[in-house]
Amino acid sequence: MSNLLQPLRTIVLFAISFMTLLAVPAHAERIKDLGTFQGVRPNQLTGYGIVVGLAGTGDDSLDYATQGMKGVVSRFGLTLPQGVNPALKNAAAVLVTADLPAFAKPGQRLDVTVSALGKAKSLRGGTLIMTPLRGADNEIYAMAQGNLAVGGLGVSGADGSQVSVNVPSAGRIPSGATVERAVATGFDTAPTLTFNLAEADLTTALRVADGINRTFGDQRARAMDAVSVAISAAPGAEDRIMMMGMIENIEVSPADAPARVIVNARTGTVVINGAVKIHPAAVAHGKLTVSVNEAPRVVQPAPFSRGQTAVEQSSSIQIDEQKRPMVNFKGGASLADIVKAVNAIGASPADMVAILEALKQAGAMKADLVVL
Incomplete structure (x- = not known):
């Protein structure tokens, strides 16, 4: 009998451990790191x-x-x-x-x-x-x-x-x-407590409200919009301070940031977050250089002639085209694929901005392109 219970006990312990891992959200952050309570500010x-x-x-x-x-x-x-x-x-x-x-x-x-x-x-x-x-x-x-x-x-x-x-x-x-004087925050007399996120996000606001409700076992928190979460609380500074301290230490998993490319046109800095994906596209990058050199020379007349000294123009035009290979982006290319491909064609930060803008216009990059 004991031999039959041993495997069952092992399965139960494994299931409990697995459920515990599922209960802990990945990349969880404390609520106090996601925003502040309304009125509690410098x-x-x-x-x-x-x-x-x-x-x-x-x-x-x-x-x-x-x-x-x-x-x-x-x-x-x-x-x-x-x-x-x-x-x-x-x-x-x-x-x-x-x-x-x-x-x-x-x-x-x-x-x-x-x-x-x-x-x-x-x-x-x-x-x-x-x-x-x-x-x-x-x-x-x-x-x-x-x-x-x-x-x-x-x-x-x-x-x-x-x-x-x-x-x-x-x-x-x-x-x-x-x-010399304290500022009245009004948090102890307001009808409800309001927690404001530092960055607007509907998913994060819903997760914050859900985390508060799961911790206290009721429905005291509700998301009002993408920034504010209203929390029902009894009046009185002592009770509210205790509840605010507990809420600040609740861990929730914030929503992933939207796909975004940040370009600083003045410094040539380009930052791409990990959510950016590229749809099937082909990119060719080349550089055409045209140089015009002027070398005028002075022409003297023949001896004992009635000619005049003149300036003869001499121009030299050179065209140099650096050929770069065409790079094929497969569907779902990640950030590492983008960086690797851009480095392969030898693009500078300024050229990379042009490539990203072209991908955006072609519909191959579904991301917000922010130019500073």
């Missing part, structure tokens, strides 16, 4: 400020810097004389930018980027004076101040010669801003 902040302490590389007499400096000294009860515009070679007007992460709370620190607004040659060694950073609603969300870290270097000589390394007119202040 916000851009911008401010206008003054950098001081420069070694004569500032804006000199730029009106923006002068007005900014007047505003700075007015905070301390100082007033510059009427009509006096100081030469601010040690100061520069700058724009300050930063990204406010989602759920950032007052007191947290942000990195800021400082860029010269006028003709300041370098911000190396400068210090940013306290600058308010505003959002799109013109409300202040952070305050920035600190010493700049500039990776560039600029040197100029008395004769006007200049040498620049990287960009000395921009720098960063690590942890240079302090959050």
Whole structure:
């Protein structure tokens, strides 16, 4: 009896192992890598400020810097004389930018980027004076101040010669801003949670909704379109945060990318993804070169004659045609077949663009041709 059960037990274990392999999708990715929840995103902040302490590389007499400096000294009860515009070679007007992460709370620190607004040659060694950073609603969300870290270097000589390394007119202040106000995301009060894919795809949206429903054992998720997946959730930040954390770690298999050929006409770069297939076609690639050389010569008249010196034209025309073999693409040719065939006929990136465009026009390549 035990001898009969042994093969049966082996078959059952094999079947269980096979079903387990089928349950794990190929090339699965976490949902958090496919998109973000609506409202949970960073916000851009911008401010206008003054950098001081420069070694004569500032804006000199730029009106923006002068007005900014007047505003700075007015905070301390100082007033510059009427009509006096100081030469601010040690100061520069700058724009300050930063990204406010989602759920950032007052007191947290942000990195800021400082860029010269006028003709300041370098911000190396400068210090940013306290600058308010505003959002799109013109409300202040952070305050920035600190010493700049500039990776560039600029040197100029008395004769006007200049040498620049990287960009000395921009720098960063690590942890240079302090959050003063939090941004309300509204995720805890919205009727439903919405997950937005980074790239629109109907199949991927359906698979994300199906993965969420299989994990929770109900029908709380539904695909609204090629980007958005609506998820029913009970109100309250604590419950929703727990559910969002679980959803982010669910693994799904995204849909294959559509067949696409990317061509950068400026650099000659051609990228073909693995989904591109070629239908039966024959390609011949040749190169015809026509060169015309002009070699005029001076003709002198015979001695004691009444002739005049003249210029006689002499032209030489040469035609050089490089013959290339015709390549036959069989039906269903893959990316490797395309690359191999194009290399065989010695096509350059520019010629490859022409070949791909011709295949597209002939109906032999069913793919999106994107020219940058």
